[in-house]
Amino acid sequence: MSRTTRCLVIDLSDRHLAQREIQCEHFGGWEIHLQALRPLWQQDPTALALSTGPLVGSGAPGSVTLYWCFLAGGEWMIVPMSGRFGAYLRYSGIDHLILLGRPRHAVDISLLDGVGKLKLAPPLKTDDDIFQRVVQNLDDPNGVVLSCNGECVMEDGYFKLANPEIARRFQEKRIRSLATSSHGKLPIADSDAFLQTCIALYGSYRSPQNNLFPVPYLTLCGEARNEGDANAMCADAKPICYGKERAALELFAMSLLGLRKEDCLPQPPIPWAAELMTSYTGRPWHEEDMIKAACHVGELMERGMRHGDND
Amino acid sequence: MERAKGGIIVKKILAIDRSICNGCGICEVICSIKHKHAACPSESRIRLQRFGGPLQQYVAYCQHCEEPICATACLKGAIDKYAVPGLVVHHYEQCFSCGACEVMCPLGAPVYDSDLDAYVTCDLCGGDPVCVQVCPTKALVYDFPERINAAFRCQQGADYFYRLQGREML
Numbered sequence: 001m002s003r004t005t006r007c008l009v010i011d012l013s014d015r016h017l018a019q020r021e022i023q024c025e026h027f028g029g030w031e032i033h034l035q036a037l038r039p040l041w042q043q044d045p046t047a048l049a050l051s052t053g054p055l056v057g058s059g060a061p062g063s064v065t066l067y068w069c070f071l072a073g074g075e076w077m078i079v080p081m082s083g084r085f086g087a088y089l090r091y092s093g094i095d096h097l098i099l100l101g102r103p104r105h106a107v108d109i110s111l112l113d114g115v116g117k118l119k120l121a122p123p124l125k126t127d128d129d130i131f132q133r134v135v136q137n138l139d140d141p142n143g144v145v146l147s148c149n150g151e152c153v154m155e156d157g158y159f160k161l162a163n164p165e166i167a168r169r170f171q172e173k174r175i176r177s178l179a180t181s182s183h184g185k186l187p188i189a190d191s192d193a194f195l196q197t198c199i200a201l202y203g204s205y206r207s208p209q210n211n212l213f214p215v216p217y218l219t220l221c222g223e224a225r226n227e228g229d230a231n232a233m234c235a236d237a238k239p240i241c242y243g244k245e246r247a248a249l250e251l252f253a254m255s256l257l258g259l260r261k262e263d264c265l266p267q268p269p270i271p272w273a274a275e276l277m278t279s280y281t282g283r284p285w286h287e288e289d290m291i292k293a294a295c296h297v298g299e300l301m302e303r304g305m306r307h308g309d310n311d
Numbered sequence: 312m313e314r315a316k317g318g319i320i321v322k323k324i325l326a327i328d329r330s331i332c333n334g335c336g337i338c339e340v341i342c343s344i345k346h347k348h349a350a351c352p353s354e355s356r357i358r359l360q361r362f363g364g365p366l367q368q369y370v371a372y373c374q375h376c377e378e379p380i381c382a383t384a385c386l387k388g389a390i391d392k393y394a395v396p397g398l399v400v401h402h403y404e405q406c407f408s409c410g411a412c413e414v415m416c417p418l419g420a421p422v423y424d425s426d427l428d429a430y431v432t433c434d435l436c437g438g439d440p441v442c443v444q445v446c447p448t449k450a451l452v453y454d455f456p457e458r459i460n461a462a463f464r465c466q467q468g469a470d471y472f473y474r475l476q477g478r479e480m481l
Contacts, residue, residue, distance in 0.1 A: 057350055059350050091351070091353070156361050185347065185350060187348070191348035195344050199441065202337075202447065205447065
């Protein structure tokens with residue numbers, strides 16, 4: 001069940017970028033935050049981490065979950081986010097993005113096929129649209145752009161992704177935009193089986209009674225600008241503690257995979273998640289494997305990590 | 312895929328209702344899984360341009376034109392239009408990747424496939440497009456043109472009626 005993940009660490013204070021591979025005992029994702037990144041948080045409590053699970057970007061229903069992770073008031077915070085940014089991170093070969101330090105001037109960050117580049121952000125006039133300026137300066141506009149307008153983080157200049165808390169952290173780090181584009185791909189071991197599972201899952205949603213509840217594979221309509229509750233994501237920005245109850249572990253295992261559990265999809269969720277993982281990786285995955293991984297990471301979390309220290 | 316109507320062959324077409332499309336991009340990913348056995352939206356045969364939000368976003372895919380300009384533009388004559396299935400077909404084994412088809416296509420629908428080292432275009436998955444099967448909002452449809460037009464006219468008429476009544480559509 002081990003997984004090798006690639007992590008891009010950007011130190012904004014000295015503009016140093018470093019890529020490294022991290023071997024995870026289980027799926028990666030949150031496990032990375034709890035183990036491999038602990039020294040980083042001890043070094044810089046303002047570090048902001050974005051992480052993905054193994055199925056993010058694969059096309060399966062709900063496979064969009066990108067986790068923003070940071071320390072706030074000594075507490076470890078996780079904010080789940082949908083959108084295409086996590087998927088494009090993975091297409092460019094990056095599973096986790098870590099932002100350290102703080103630059104002297106505002107910066108635009110672009111990741112083209114996994115290669116990061118930092119540019120000084122030009123000064124803005126009062127009526128400037130950050131997003132339009134970023135797109136004009138992109139080497140390859142075929143990607144996803146996150147921009148911060150001061151109140152929230154927007155994707156592609158339109159879709160509101162994250163709450164004011166994340167926007168504030170963007171501003172603290174003087175990140176004006178974060179763009180990623182990629183021509184890479186995620187290989188799927190048994191693509192025919194994976195496709196059939198996806199079609200069946202989307203088909204179960206597409207029944208008439210589910211017409212009003214889109215499965216959020218990259219679906220952002222509920223988070224579009226001027227719609228919905230501006231603080232809707234705030235409720236998730238709390239330390240999450242999962243017990244050993246089956247339902248909580250199922251939810252935890254799904255989120256470790258990068259899947260969002262949806263009521264409109266077949267229940268229970270673990271069997272079809274195992275089916276997806278089997279066809280995606282080309283080797284058999286069982287429900288027990290996922291529950292075991294969820295328990296492992298749950299135990300790590302229950303030790304109560306504070307300031308990057310789990311003692 | 313087609314049927315005779317008064318002696319005229321009517322073919323199903325792939326169409327999108329932009330008012331429903333939410334720009335999720337699942338069509339791109341699923342198309343690439345079907346044709347490239349990997350999630351690779353940059354080489355998908357149906358592509359979403361999402362910048363600017365729902366009012367400006369569009370989905371580009373081959374329209375299988377009656378008189379395809381890509382076929383005229385192809386320097387090797389590797390693109391044919393077959394009347395009976397109604398498909399524009401790229402013979403990729405002859406393609407030398409000059410890109411003339413993509414440049415000339417009004418939608419830029421042909422896409423470079425790095426595995427085949429050739430430009431390819433939508434083949435409608437042999438008559439059962441996977442993008443239609445997974446579209447979460449049912450914005451993509453594959454049907455006969457008159458049915459699609461009728462549904463669209465009904466929707467537009469209903470919207471107009473409700474606007475006249477000063478009521479919002481549910």
